[in-house]
Amino acid sequence: MFQGSDDVLLxxxxxxxxSDGTTTGNMDETxxxxxxxxxxxxxxxxRAALIASLEALDMSATRANEPRDLVKSNIHVxxxxxxxxxxxxxxxxSLTSMEVVDAATGINATANxxxxxxxxxxxxxxxxAFDPAPAFNLELLSxxxxxKDEYGTWEAKxxxxxxxxxxxxxxxxVLTALPCKLKGDAASWLVVRWKALQxxxxxxxxxxxxxxxxxxxxxxxxxxxEEAEELADGIEWDLEKHSAxxxxxxxxxxxxSMHECPSEERLIAKLRAGMPEDLQRYVPTSIxxxxxxxxxxxxxxxxxxxxxxxxxxx
Numbered sequence: 053m054f055q056g057s058d059d060v061l062l063x064x065x066x067x068x069x070x071s072d073g074t075t076t077g078n079m080d081e082t083x084x085x086x087x088x089x090x091x092x093x094x095x096x097x098x099r100a101a102l103i104a105s106l107e108a109l110d111m112s113a114t115r116a117n118e119p120r121d122l123v124k125s126n127i128h129v130x131x132x133x134x135x136x137x138x139x140x141x142x143x144x145x146s147l148t149s150m151e152v153v154d155a156a157t158g159i160n161a162t163a164n165x166x167x168x169x170x171x172x173x174x175x176x177x178x179x180x181a182f183d184p185a186p187a188f189n190l191e192l193l194s195x196x197x198x199x200k201d202e203y204g205t206w207e208a209k210x211x212x213x214x215x216x217x218x219x220x221x222x223x224x225x226v227l228t229a230l231p232c233k234l235k236g237d238a239a240s241w242l243v244v245r246w247k248a249l250q251x252x253x254x255x256x257x258x259x260x261x262x263x264x265x266x267x268x269x270x271x272x273x274x275x276x277x278e279e280a281e282e283l284a285d286g287i288e289w290d291l292e293k294h295s296a297x298x299x300x301x302x303x304x305x306x307x308x309s310m311h312e313c314p315s316e317e318r319l320i321a322k323l324r325a326g327m328p329e330d331l332q333r334y335v336p337t338s339i340x341x342x343x344x345x346x347x348x349x350x351x352x353x354x355x356x357x358x359x360x361x362x363x364x365x366x
Contacts, residue, residue, distance in 0.1 A: 195235055196238045203274055211262075303323060
C-alpha cells in the first residue's frame with residue numbers, strides 16, 4: 053500500500069459522515085470542492101509513488117530484451133492511464149478515503165502484473181522489420197577486373213549478396229568490402245570515381261549507395277546496347293561443343309546484360325534462331341514461355357545427340 057502525506061484522507065470513514073460529525077449529505081458545495089481537491093492531491097501522490105516504485109523494479113529479469121528508456125516510458129503511460137481511469141470511475145466526492153487507498157493498492161498490483169507479463173506497447177514501438185544479419189564474409193563477393201564480358205555476371209552476383217538480408221548493417225558491410233574486390237581497370241575506376249560518388253550519393257554512411265556505384269560502373273563497363281545484342285545474337289548452339297544448358301545460359305546472359313532486355317517472346321525467337329537449322333523445327337512458334345523452351349531443349353538433347361551420332365557433352 054502506498055503512503056501519502058495527506059494522512060487524514062487515509063483514515064477509514066463512513067460514507068455517511070465526516071470527522072467533524074456532520075453528514076455527507078449536509079456538506080455544502082464548498083466542502084465538496086475542498087474534498088475534491090484533496091482527493092486529487094492524493095491521486096497525484098499515488099501516481100508519483102507508483103512510478104517511483106515501478107522504476108525501482110529489477111527490469112533485467114522481466115524485460116531483458118527491451119531498452120530501459122522504453123520500459124520507463126511504458127511505466128509512465130500505464131500509471132497515467134490507470135489514474136485517469138480511476139478518476140472517471142470514482143468522481144469526488146463520492147470516493148471515500150478507504151476507496152482511495154484500495155484503488156491505489158490495486159493500481160500497484162495491476163501495474164506490476166502488466167509490466168511482468170504483458171508489457172504495454174507504445175505507439176511506434178514496433179519490432180524491427182528485419183532479422184539481424186550474420187557476420188559478413190569477404191569471400192561472398194566476386195572479384196572484377198573491368199572485363200566488359202564479365203561485368204553483367206559480376207553485377208548480378210553482387211546484387212544477390214547485397215540483397216541477401218534487409219539489415220542495413222549487412223548492406224553497409226558489403227559496400228565497405230566491395231573496393232577490395234576490384235582489380236585492374238575496375239581498381240582504376242575506384243581511384244577516380246569513388247570519392248565523387250560519395251558526394252553524389254544520398255546515403256548518410258561513409259560510402260556511396262549500391263545504386264550509385266552500380267549505375268556509374270555500368271557507364272564504364274557495360275557494353276553499349278547494340279554491341280551487347282549483336283554479340284548475344286552471334287552465340288549459336290554447337291552440339292559437338294556445348295550442352296543445351298551452356299547454350300541457353302550463355303546466350304541469355306548476353307541479353308540480360310543489356311540496359312533494356314528484349315521481351316520474353318523476342319528472346320525465345322532468338323534462342324530458336326541460334327539452334328542448328330535441323331533442330332529449329334522442334335521448337336514451335338506457339339511456345340511463349342521460357343520454361344517450356346528450357347524443358348524442351350534439355351529433355352530432347354539426349355535424343356538429338358544420339359540421332360546426330362554425337363555422344364559428347366560438356
